[in-house]
Amino acid sequence: MENSHNSKRLLIYTPTLKHDDPVFGFSVNWMAEFAKQAGPLVLISRYVDESDVPAGSIGVALGKAWLPRILKIWYSAFKHRKKYDAVFVHMSPEVVLAGWPIWFILRKPIYLWYAHGAIPLALKLAEPLVKLIFASSETGLRLPTPKARFVGQGIDTELFKPNPQIKKENIIITVSRITPAKKYADSLEFLAKYKEKYPNDKWIYQIVGPSLGHEEYIGSLKQKAEQLGLADRFQILPAVEYTQLPAVYQRAKLFLSTSETGSIDKVVLEALVCGVPVIARGAGYQKITGVISFNDKEVTIQKLHDLLETQSVDALAREGVIKEHGLARLICLILDCIK
Numbered sequence: 207m208e209n210s211h212n213s214k215r216l217l218i219y220t221p222t223l224k225h226d227d228p229v230f231g232f233s234v235n236w237m238a239e240f241a242k243q244a245g246p247l248v249l250i251s252r253y254v255d256e257s258d259v260p261a262g263s264i265g266v267a268l269g270k271a272w273l274p275r276i277l278k279i280w281y282s283a284f285k286h287r288k289k290y291d292a293v294f295v296h297m298s299p300e301v302v303l304a305g306w307p308i309w310f311i312l313r314k315p316i317y318l319w320y321a322h323g324a325i326p327l328a329l330k331l332a333e334p335l336v337k338l339i340f341a342s343s344e345t346g347l348r349l350p351t352p353k354a355r356f357v358g359q360g361i362d363t364e365l366f367k368p369n370p371q372i373k374k375e376n377i378i379i380t381v382s383r384i385t386p387a388k389k390y391a392d393s394l395e396f397l398a399k400y401k402e403k404y405p406n407d408k409w410i411y412q413i414v415g416p417s418l419g420h421e422e423y424i425g426s427l428k429q430k431a432e433q434l435g436l437a438d439r440f441q442i443l444p445a446v447e448y449t450q451l452p453a454v455y456q457r458a459k460l461f462l463s464t465s466e467t468g469s470i471d472k473v474v475l476e477a478l479v480c481g482v483p484v485i486a487r488g489a490g491y492q493k494i495t496g497v498i499s500f501n502d503k504e505v506t507i508q509k510l511h512d513l514l515e516t517q518s519v520d521a522l523a524r525e526g527v528i529k530e531h532g533l534a535r536l537i538c539l540i541l542d543c544i545k
Contacts, residue, residue: 231448299332321346360536368481398434496523
């Protein structure tokens, strides 16, 4: 697919372009794939690690303060106006609003990626200003609009893959931001019921991810684990760099997600493409190979017991993610829609 979309020169905004960012580290791989398929990019972001800017592309760090960021967006948009034909804004409808006046004057069409269950005011205001809004699924964009294009997630299936050299341990993991929306208390209650039915099974539950200031919530989870008799089986571990995540999945027997956001979370797909079975709540997952529904607790408990007894890797789940959510496929679909 390399350079198959050379005519579509892009200016792309992404919140951060740093491989060690605990939330947006994946953006580095996305931008590399955009550059591979579309040629050199103009990249603007709050924070930029120069080593993460694709060869031949331009990286512009905007900084954190909002007003200077807006001014720098305008300056960069004008300065590099002859190097891009369209704008792609990643996960930030506020940036569409901030940059629209200069991009309107320069006659640069704007495209937005948005994948979140919430419908903020900024998204409603940005919708009339953009050509299209890309999203992973219907649950990731709940704003009714004819501009929606549902294109799947972008999972780097070369980075995330099974590794037979890593011995699986009886680890149940969740990889995500540690916030109340993820419903980790429900995970603990489910595992307490599991322990009650299979008291002799050996396992540990690990949440891997950034706290993002939710220290009080983390304290409440540790307290709940103690109350449920899971204190010795529950760990909260700090976030790891994006490139180190595959090893986190590869050593686990199961990925557990009790989040009720309704969106298809990319971490679930990353686990699946590493061959790790998933127990997940939410209608969006039920048609995905390798996902066990969280709805029937008794059935799920039995399946968890069976999984902890094996070393199996789910090859069919990997094939499904590659087909529906592979990164190269996603970028190609996006570029085909950009005029």
